[in-house]
Amino acid sequence: MTTITRPEGDAQPPATSVKALDRQMERSVIGESNLKRSLRRLRKHRMAVVGAVILVLIILYVLIGSLIFPESSSNFLDTSKRLMAPDAAHPFGTDQVGRDIFIRTIYGGQISLFIAVTAVAVQLAIGVTAGLLAGYFGGLVDTIIMRFAEAMLSIPQIFLALIAVRIFANAIPDFKIGGREFSNTLVVMIIVLGATSWMRLSRIVRSVVLSVKEQEYITAARSLGLPPRRILLRHVLPNCVAPIIVSATLGVASAILLEAYLSFLGLGVRPPTATWGSIISEAKEFLAQGNWWYWFFPAVFIVLTVLGINFLGDGLRDAFDPKSLK
Amino acid sequence: MIKYITRRILQSIPLLFLITFVLFALMNGIGDPLAVYGEARNKPNPQQRMEIMRRLGLDQPIYVQYVYWLIGNDWAQVDVRGDGTLMELGRRKGVLRGDFGMSFRTRQPATQRISERLPNTLILMIPSYVLTVLLALAIGVYSAVRQYSFFDNLVSGMSFFFYSMPIFFIALMCIYIFGVQFQRWGLQPLPIGGMYDPGKTRNFANLLPHLVMPVFCLVAIQLAGYVRFIRSSMLEVLGQDYIRTARSKGMREQRVVRRHALKNAALPLITLIGLDIPFLLAGAVVTEQIFSWPGMGALFIESLTYSDFPVLMVILLLLSIAVVFFQLLTDIVYTWFDPRIRFN
Numbered sequence: 001m002t003t004i005t006r007p008e009g010d011a012q013p014p015a016t017s018v019k020a021l022d023r024q025m026e027r028s029v030i031g032e033s034n035l036k037r038s039l040r041r042l043r044k045h046r047m048a049v050v051g052a053v054i055l056v057l058i059i060l061y062v063l064i065g066s067l068i069f070p071e072s073s074s075n076f077l078d079t080s081k082r083l084m085a086p087d088a089a090h091p092f093g094t095d096q097v098g099r100d101i102f103i104r105t106i107y108g109g110q111i112s113l114f115i116a117v118t119a120v121a122v123q124l125a126i127g128v129t130a131g132l133l134a135g136y137f138g139g140l141v142d143t144i145i146m147r148f149a150e151a152m153l154s155i156p157q158i159f160l161a162l163i164a165v166r167i168f169a170n171a172i173p174d175f176k177i178g179g180r181e182f183s184n185t186l187v188v189m190i191i192v193l194g195a196t197s198w199m200r201l202s203r204i205v206r207s208v209v210l211s212v213k214e215q216e217y218i219t220a221a222r223s224l225g226l227p228p229r230r231i232l233l234r235h236v237l238p239n240c241v242a243p244i245i246v247s248a249t250l251g252v253a254s255a256i257l258l259e260a261y262l263s264f265l266g267l268g269v270r271p272p273t274a275t276w277g278s279i280i281s282e283a284k285e286f287l288a289q290g291n292w293w294y295w296f297f298p299a300v301f302i303v304l305t306v307l308g309i310n311f312l313g314d315g316l317r318d319a320f321d322p323k324s325l326k
Numbered sequence: 327m328i329k330y331i332t333r334r335i336l337q338s339i340p341l342l343f344l345i346t347f348v349l350f351a352l353m354n355g356i357g358d359p360l361a362v363y364g365e366a367r368n369k370p371n372p373q374q375r376m377e378i379m380r381r382l383g384l385d386q387p388i389y390v391q392y393v394y395w396l397i398g399n400d401w402a403q404v405d406v407r408g409d410g411t412l413m414e415l416g417r418r419k420g421v422l423r424g425d426f427g428m429s430f431r432t433r434q435p436a437t438q439r440i441s442e443r444l445p446n447t448l449i450l451m452i453p454s455y456v457l458t459v460l461l462a463l464a465i466g467v468y469s470a471v472r473q474y475s476f477f478d479n480l481v482s483g484m485s486f487f488f489y490s491m492p493i494f495f496i497a498l499m500c501i502y503i504f505g506v507q508f509q510r511w512g513l514q515p516l517p518i519g520g521m522y523d524p525g526k527t528r529n530f531a532n533l534l535p536h537l538v539m540p541v542f543c544l545v546a547i548q549l550a551g552y553v554r555f556i557r558s559s560m561l562e563v564l565g566q567d568y569i570r571t572a573r574s575k576g577m578r579e580q581r582v583v584r585r586h587a588l589k590n591a592a593l594p595l596i597t598l599i600g601l602d603i604p605f606l607l608a609g610a611v612v613t614e615q616i617f618s619w620p621g622m623g624a625l626f627i628e629s630l631t632y633s634d635f636p637v638l639m640v641i642l643l644l645l646s647i648a649v650v651f652f653q654l655l656t657d658i659v660y661t662w663f664d665p666r667i668r669f670n
Contacts, residue, residue, distance in 0.1 A: 047486075151345040154649035155642060156608050162630055163638075166356040253490070260492050261612050265627065280494065284616070287498065288518075290506045299495040306490035 038242070041319040048315020054308030058301065062113065065106035074107040075099065075272065083291050093293035096286060101279070105298050108274040113305070115189050115275065116255035120248050122194025123201060123255075128244060130198065131205025132232050136213060146206070149199040157196050161258060164192040165267050183270045189262070193255045201247050208240045242320035249316055253309035260302050276302050331654065338650040345646045346639075350392050353635050383418075395427070395639070396420050421643070427636030431629070436636040439625065440644065446521060447609035447621035453537070454544035455606055459599065462549055466556025467591075471583055473561060481553060488550035497543045497616045504539060519618035540617045544610060555598060560591040593664055600656025604648035608641075 042048050078098040086093040092101040134145040152160060168191055172184040212218060213236065221231045262268035263277030264284070271278075276298040283294035379385045383394045398420030419425035426436045469481040488496075505518035517536050522528045563569065564587050572582045611623035618624075622641060629637040 147341060147344055148348070150341060151348050151646075154345055154604075154646045155349070156605050156611075156645070158611050159608065159626060159642070159645075162611075162627065163352050163356060166630060166633075167352065257492050261494070264492075264494050264612060265615055280498070284494075284498070287501055288506060290502065290510070292502050295495075295498050299492065299498070303487075303491050303495060306492075307487065310486060310490050 034242075038316075038319040042315050045315035045318055047311045048319070051308040051311025051313075051315065054304055055312065058109065058305055058308065059113070062106050062109040065103070066110060069103045069106065071107060073100065074103040074274070083286065083289070083294070085291070086293050092297040093291070095279070095294055096282060101293065101297055104274055104279055105276065105301055108276050108279055108298060109301055111186065111269065111273055112256060112259060112275040112277065112302075115186065115193065115259050115269070116252045118190045119193035119197075119255045119259075120251045122190060123198045123251055124244065124248055126194065127198030127201030128205055128237070128240070131202035131240075132209060132236065134202065135206035135209025136228065136232055136236065142206075145202070149202055152196070153199050157258065158261060160196040161192050161262060162265075162267060164196060165189075165262065168192060183273045185269045186273055189259055189269055192262075193258055197251060197254065197258075201244070201251070204243045204247060205240050208243060209236055212236060212239045246313060246317045246320060249309060249313040253306045253313065256302060256306055256309075331658070334654050334657070338654070342646060342650060346396075346643060347392055349639065349642050349646075350395060351388055353638060354388055354391070356630065356633055394418060394420065397422050398425060426640045426643075429629075429637050430634045431632045431637075436640045439629075439637050440622075440640055443620060443622050443625045444607070446619065447607065447614075447623070449521075449533070450537070450540055450544070450614070450619055450621060451606040451609060454541045454548070455603075457541070457545050458548040458552055461545065462552030462556050463595075465549075466553045467560055467583065467588060469553070470557045470560035470564060478557075481557070485550040485553045488546055489554065491547065491550075493543055493547045493610070493612055494616055496546055497539070497613065500539045500543060501616070521619060536617075540610075540613050540619060544613055552598075556591065556595060559594045560587060563587045563591045566590075589663075593660065596659055596663060597656055600652050600659070604645060604652045607648055608645055 076099060078094075081090075081094050081098040082096060084090060084094045084098075090100050090102060092105065095101055095104065130145050130149070134142040165185075165188060168188040169185065172187050174184045175182055175187075218231065218235055221235050259268060259275065260277030260280070263275050264281045266281055268277055268281070269275050279298040280295045283291070283298075286294060376385070383391055383399055386394070395418075398418045400419060418427065428434065429436050429439050432439065465481055469478045472478050501518045504516040506515070508515040516539055517523065518539070521536050522532045523536075526532050564583075569582060569586055572586050573579070607622065608626070609619075609621040609623035611627065613619070614621045614623040615627070626638065626641055628634075629641070
């Protein structure tokens with residue numbers, strides 16, 4: 001209920017010329033697939049395109065950056081250059097032990113984005129499964145799952161996440177991948193963010209399932225004796241794709257924010273792994289000394305990423321929403 | 327009406343039990359509650375440690391602990407030594423009889439810890455929430471009435487921007503400009519932390535400058551979502567037929583907006599407010615942390631660090647009761663505003 005919807009028709013200017021109208025008619029007559037039609041609408045959504053461009057640029061930044069500067073340079077410390085203001089050698093300045101913040105935002109960004117995307121995958125796995133089961137089977141299954149979701153929704157997500165961090169923190173060891181050392185808190189973060197954010201998605205999926213499950217083709221599938229798993233995955237799930245895509249996109253934005261908040265509180269990913277949030281968390285100790293570059297640049301990356309995702313998510317919602325078809 | 331309210335209250339009771347049980351089970355996994363003794367001068371030896379665990383009921387299976395937490399253990403014999411001889415009666419009365427337990431950390435009643443912090447949080451959250459809603463109404467309605475004007479586009483852009491902003495970014499910028507740089511420029515800086523200046527009397531004049539920055543940050547962040555919400559629900563109402571009818575019978579625009587549109591656009595807002603108000607009690611974890619505000623969010627983090635279950639449980643219980651209560655209240659207020667809905 002708290003989702004903030006944009007008014008319909010905000011996205012697309014109405015077809016002005018007869019020709020344009022004709023083209024639109026023709027398309028709908030030919031029977032363009034839903035997905036294609038939505039993508040076409042998305043391309044015309046100016047904000048969505050801007051959002052997508054911002055995101056592509058940020059992804060390029062963290063990927064190409066790591067090809068140019070090796071990982072060791074993000075942890076290279078030179079204590080003679082502590083807390084230096086931005087200059088030609090260090091465009092974003094240096095941190096408390098003389099590490100280059102420009103390179104740290106590249107590697108920190110990789111981790112921030114990776115955590116957010118995988119956390120959303122966890123969220124999707126839990127939320128979609130819970131929603132499908134609750135909606136399709138109804139009865140006791142529905143009551144248990146939905147009451148549980150309601151119980152979790154009545155606690156602020158940051159509280160849940162803080163508790164979950166404590167629970168999982170000691171369960172997983174540190175690990176190494178490709179010569180880079182990662183803190184166990186990386187995996188903890190992914191699980192925590194995913195496990196505390198699936199409730200709204202499961203409600204959406206459930207409501208879609210409830211609305212399609214009485215339709216004839218589901219009855220037909222059932223009367224053919226198909227197992228529930230196949231009915232759910234092949235016939236019910238495709239109906240939920242649009243809301244799932246929209247909520248997954250926006251979910252990445254809130255995962256990035258929540259990860260940044262937890263890291264900022266010092267309960268997120270621990271060193272040696274840096275994220276945008278954890279760089280800012282280090283910086284807050286030196287706030288009174290006035291070295292703004294320490295927290296400013298990572299924060300700008302967070303804002304740009306979240307802004308880009310929100311633009312794109314908003315565009316996706318408009319593009320998929322059948323109400324904005326007119 | 328009374329029937330409806332009674333039914334709703336009865337329905338919410340099992341939910342509250344479920345919430346508290348889930349939380350209780352989660353709490354059990356967060357860490358060693360006796361870690362606090364690690365700092366004590368006389369560290370308990372393993373045997374003493376077990377005795378403390380048994381006395382606190384922490385050796386019992388989770389459902390037994392939950393029952394003790396609910397209705398107390400003064401009727402159950404506690405086997406303190408663990409040798410099969412029942413030594414003494416439990417001392418707890420349980421939440422249902424008004425005993426919320428003692429803080430493991432400070433040995434004060436958990437409720438006392440909460441009542442010290444709750445007013446601080448409300449001092450911060452209520453003004454910022456009231457400001458947010460009032461400003462959002464003004465901006466959202468004005469912006470919807472002038473859809474696609476320069477002002478509207480500016481508002482839409484700004485609200486998107488602030489909506490995407492983590493609160494610590496704006497807070498750090500405020501501290502940097504008004505706290506740090508103001509001092510360098512020789513201006514009177516705003517205090518960057520705490521509720522009162524140390525050593526001065528705790529009065530309103532002392533509190534006010536400390537409130538400015540946190541309230542500003544909270545309003546700036548919350549405002550964006552509310553403005554977008556109000557603008558879109560206002561636009562939806564303004565497109566309805568009865569608005570056209572009201573205009574066509576020559577009603578003044580101002581009256582159309584206030585009387586006909588706003589009243590209907592306010593309905594979804596009531597739901598939103600009802601859902602958000604209980605979370606004001608939780609305080610703002612990150613904001614309180616940045617501005618060293620001694621509120622509920624800070625208490626939560628502190629209690630979590632020390633695995634102080636009783637305090638954590640009271641905070642979470644308070645929140646869940648508030649959520650259930652405000653949901654009910656929202657439904658009642660809703661019918662009062664919208665005569666189309668009846669309790670049936």
